[in-house]
Amino acid sequence: MGQLNNFSSIDSNVIKIAAEQFGTPFYLYDENTIVNKCKSLFAMPNAYGITVRYAMKANSTKALLAIIHNQGLKIDASSMNEVRRAHIAGISYEDIILTTQEVPLNREMQALKDMISQGLKYNVCSLQQLYNIGDFAGNINVALAIRIHPGVGSGESATRNTGDKYSCFGIHLSDIEQALVYAKSKSIIFDHVHIHIGSGAAPDIWQNNIDLEMSIIEKYFPDAQVVSFGGGLREARMSNENPADINELGCYAKEKIEQFYQRTSRKLGMEIEPGNYVVANAGYVITSVIDKKKTGNYGLNFLVLDGGMELNARPLLYASQHPFYVISKNGDLLSSEFDEVTTNKFQAVLVGRCCESGDSQCLNAEGLNTPRKVAEPEIGDYIAIGGTGAYCSTMSPMNYNSHVQASEILFTSDHKLIEIRSKQTLEQLIENEV
Numbered sequence: 525m526g527q528l529n530n531f532s533s534i535d536s537n538v539i540k541i542a543a544e545q546f547g548t549p550f551y552l553y554d555e556n557t558i559v560n561k562c563k564s565l566f567a568m569p570n571a572y573g574i575t576v577r578y579a580m581k582a583n584s585t586k587a588l589l590a591i592i593h594n595q596g597l598k599i600d601a602s603s604m605n606e607v608r609r610a611h612i613a614g615i616s617y618e619d620i621i622l623t624t625q626e627v628p629l630n631r632e633m634q635a636l637k638d639m640i641s642q643g644l645k646y647n648v649c650s651l652q653q654l655y656n657i658g659d660f661a662g663n664i665n666v667a668l669a670i671r672i673h674p675g676v677g678s679g680e681s682a683t684r685n686t687g688d689k690y691s692c693f694g695i696h697l698s699d700i701e702q703a704l705v706y707a708k709s710k711s712i713i714f715d716h717v718h719i720h721i722g723s724g725a726a727p728d729i730w731q732n733n734i735d736l737e738m739s740i741i742e743k744y745f746p747d748a749q750v751v752s753f754g755g756g757l758r759e760a761r762m763s764n765e766n767p768a769d770i771n772e773l774g775c776y777a778k779e780k781i782e783q784f785y786q787r788t789s790r791k792l793g794m795e796i797e798p799g800n801y802v803v804a805n806a807g808y809v810i811t812s813v814i815d816k817k818k819t820g821n822y823g824l825n826f827l828v829l830d831g832g833m834e835l836n837a838r839p840l841l842y843a844s845q846h847p848f849y850v851i852s853k854n855g856d857l858l859s860s861e862f863d864e865v866t867t868n869k870f871q872a873v874l875v876g877r878c879c880e881s882g883d884s885q886c887l888n889a890e891g892l893n894t895p896r897k898v899a900e901p902e903i904g905d906y907i908a909i910g911g912t913g914a915y916c917s918t919m920s921p922m923n924y925n926s927h928v929q930a931s932e933i934l935f936t937s938d939h940k941l942i943e944i945r946s947k948q949t950l951e952q953l954i955e956n957e958v
């Protein structure tokens with residue numbers, strides 16, 4: 525038995541028991557970590573109240589939504605179907621905001637109107653979205669949220685930067701006046717102003733964004749009651765990474781919101797909508813070593829796992845690094861990413877079982893395999909890939925090579941293992957084919 529790291533209540537023995545019970549590969553989530561993360565967000569300094577929304581695209585499994593919502597978080601949905609899934613999980617429309625690239629038409633537009641009538645907050649993200657909802661919102665007198673494209677952004681990689689001119693999220697600064705003229709003609713007000721600049725944004729850019737957004741509200745949005753700074757709070761997966769200092773960001777935001785009050789006599793509520801930060805480090809992909817290969821004397825050691833890109837595509841998409849934990853068949857922790865003293869480390873590339881050279885957990889930014897230090901496992905030992913609670917189960921090319929979607933297991937706060945989504949069957953994989 526061995527502790528994986530200093531934040532998880534899952535240890536190597538829990539992984540062994542889960543693997544024997546459910547069969548690898550699967551996702552394993554730690555309820556304690558999720559709950560602690562949620563609590564830490566509410567402890568963030570703020571001026572006149574804070575609303576924390578969970579960006580559910582990070583992980584949308586019903587049981588996790590329920591845990592997070594029970595902690596008092598509301599929901600940020602990125603599609604109509606996400607709104608539906610949150611609602612099916614027992615979350616009322618009043619607790620959901622829809623921030624989407626979708627432009628609902630026809631029946632979907634009718635569905636959207638029904639949801640708005642029942643309390644869904646609609647965050648318009650383009651002029652077209654605004655024009656499509658304008659008559660309805662004006663007629664029933666419901667205030668809208670507006671997502672602003674600030675013209676600057678930040679993210680851990682170019683593909684996760686949503687604020688600069690190379691991305692198209694939100695109504696660009698240069699279109700705000702046009703949006704306001706239209707809104708006025710329909711008697712629509714914007715009571716909620718939102719900017720999300722990207723995932724894993726650098727703290728200084730987050731602070732610049734706060735300044736920028738406050739000035740935009742002061743200049744254009746006299747009816748705003750809520751300022752949303754979006755998500756993108758950086759989380760650290762590897763020991764050499766640094767998480768966002770939410771205390772520092774909170775202090776900064778608090779000061780700016782208080783100064784805004786001094787200038788304008790308006791008290792703005794503050795909103796944040798993290799996804800990654802809430803669930804990333806609560807999740808593990810649990811795999812078994814199914815093969816070992818070498819590419820010659822000057823080549824590399826490969827460990828072939830029974831789950832790879834179809835469970836975690838982040839190395840392929842972003843060259844992101846995840847912590848590895850090697851666990852023997854009988855539950856001993858042979859090596860942990862966070863344990864520098866472990867001896868007997870050898871260098872290996874961890875790959876999945878797909879016929880695809882990108883199916884690797886060890887890719888660098890050029891797409892090349894770079895070996896990592898781990899204890900040498902035997903075939904049948906387990907490897908847990910950490911930091912996989914966010915953007916893995918929701919975002920992976922799950923049926924590639926006809927591998928079925930993996931199950932999801934929760935390690936509860938009272939130390940039970942429960943299956944919160946069962947493994948897809950082969951019949952389900954092909955059921956819609958004719």
Ligand SMILES: *Cc1c(COP(=O)(O)O)cnc(C)c1O
Pocket residue numbers: 579581582600602623720722723724754755756757797798799800801
């Ligand atoms: C994805 C997204 C988030 C969450 O981003 P994280 O990096 O997971 O915190 C928040 N808000 C919006 C609008 C998003 O699209």
